[in-house]
Amino acid sequence: MSMIRDLRAVVRPARVSLRKTPRRPLPADTLARTGTRGAGGTSAVVDCAVYRDGARVECTGPLTPQQAMREVRRDGGFVWIGLHEPTEAEFAGIAAEFGLHPLAVEDAVQAHQRPKLERYDDSLFTVFKTVHYLEHDELTASSEVVSTGEVMCFTGRDFFITVRHGGQGSLRALRHRLQDDPELLAKGPSAVLHAIADHVVDGYIAVADALQDDIDEVETEVFSPGRKGTPRGTDAGRIYQLKREILEFKRAVSPLLRPMQLLSERPMRLIDPDIQKYFRDVADHVARVQEQVVGFDELLNSILQANLAQASVAQNEDMRKITSWAAIIAVPTMVCGVYGMNFDYMPETHWKYGYPVILAITGAICLGIHRTLKRNGWL
Numbered sequence: 479m480s481m482i483r484d485l486r487a488v489v490r491p492a493r494v495s496l497r498k499t500p501r502r503p504l505p506a507d508t509l510a511r512t513g514t515r516g517a518g519g520t521s522a523v524v525d526c527a528v529y530r531d532g533a534r535v536e537c538t539g540p541l542t543p544q545q546a547m548r549e550v551r552r553d554g555g556f557v558w559i560g561l562h563e564p565t566e567a568e569f570a571g572i573a574a575e576f577g578l579h580p581l582a583v584e585d586a587v588q589a590h591q592r593p594k595l596e597r598y599d600d601s602l603f604t605v606f607k608t609v610h611y612l613e614h615d616e617l618t619a620s621s622e623v624v625s626t627g628e629v630m631c632f633t634g635r636d637f638f639i640t641v642r643h644g645g646q647g648s649l650r651a652l653r654h655r656l657q658d659d660p661e662l663l664a665k666g667p668s669a670v671l672h673a674i675a676d677h678v679v680d681g682y683i684a685v686a687d688a689l690q691d692d693i694d695e696v697e698t699e700v701f702s703p704g705r706k707g708t709p710r711g712t713d714a715g716r717i718y719q720l721k722r723e724i725l726e727f728k729r730a731v732s733p734l735l736r737p738m739q740l741l742s743e744r745p746m747r748l749i750d751p752d753i754q755k756y757f758r759d760v761a762d763h764v765a766r767v768q769e770q771v772v773g774f775d776e777l778l779n780s781i782l783q784a785n786l787a788q789a790s791v792a793q794n795e796d797m798r799k800i801t802s803w804a805a806i807i808a809v810p811t812m813v814c815g816v817y818g819m820n821f822d823y824m825p826e827t828h829w830k831y832g833y834p835v836i837l838a839i840t841g842a843i844c845l846g847i848h849r850t851l852k853r854n855g856w857l
Contacts, residue, residue: 522564530555532660586630589643595737602633607730608647611688619715623723638667668749802851
């Protein structure tokens with residue numbers, strides 16, 4: 479237990495969002511042997527290293543996956559290979575060298591997979607959805623709040639392979655932190671799998687906190703007194719956009735709970751028993767974030783309904799005011815319409831005070847209607 483006491487301290491700093499790591503080109507002779515040259519002359523292999531007794535084995539130059547595996551089979555340890563958006567041709571040699579299952583290889587190359595855990599004969603295939611919060615000055619109806627990527631992990635007895643898709647979620651800083659803790663890395667590939675799982679879930683927690691601030695802002699604006707001249711119902715578009723972004727977040731979080739529970743509860747020969755118990759902590763954090771996401775969705779539903787109700791009430795108030803003024807205007811309209819008819823024998827037509835009396839009566843009726851409607855809250 480003392481060997482992994484600092485496990486949380488190693489992986490916790492992973493909450494900080496990382497910049498996209500550029501691909502590092504391999505030497506021409508290496509590329510010729512491995513056939514992993516991608517578009518533009520860059521390699522899909524970001525890093526390839528052998529770890530023995532928790533320390534990185536130093537080499538005179540970049541290792542190919544085949545060279546690294548021969549090193550491991552000869553002297554022990556495990557190899558950790560990191561790839562970024564490999565093509566099928568780039569990944570074929572690595573898949574053959576490590577005996578990866580064709581279905582898992584297909585999923586890793588094509589991406590757009592839901593989080594999952596699949597067990598094959600000699601390896602585990604795990605899919606994580608990485609989520610990154612996009613900073614914005616003001617939330618609008620078209621704001622993109624979260625961006626997602628994917629990290630696929632192949633865990634074997636003596637190898638660990640990560641396949642990353644998307645511009646976010648670089649693992650370079652995490653690799654360096656793990657290399658600073660040899661006692662942890664000595665536990666093998668399962669320690670790396672836990673570190674990546676914890677790194678991804680810590681990102682979920684940070685995104686959930688940021689989304690909470692956005693929801694609080696929208697909620698405050700919806701329920702604050704309306705400012706004069708502000709169009710009613712303008713928040714509906716922002717609320718709906720925020721709901722769409724939270725739905726994207728939910729697709730990354732919810733499916734991951736079951737895989738983390740399996741890793742923490744079921745004995746697996748590829749997972750070190752000392753590391754397995756730490757997956758419970760990851761599963762608890764996933765469950766917590768999932769509850770937050772469900773709460774966000776329900777809260778936004780309530781805010782949206784309240785916003786629509788406010789818009790409906792405002793429309794009703796407008797209609798009542800329009801109806802009230804129409805009723806007031808109807809009185810002089812009727813009187814003028816009656817006295818506009820050209821009959822010789824009409825009341826007060828030839829009376830000296832007929833005109834002012836009719837005007838006074840019309841004004842009195844209009845004033846009475848106005849006071850009655852205002853007393854009843856229509857004006």
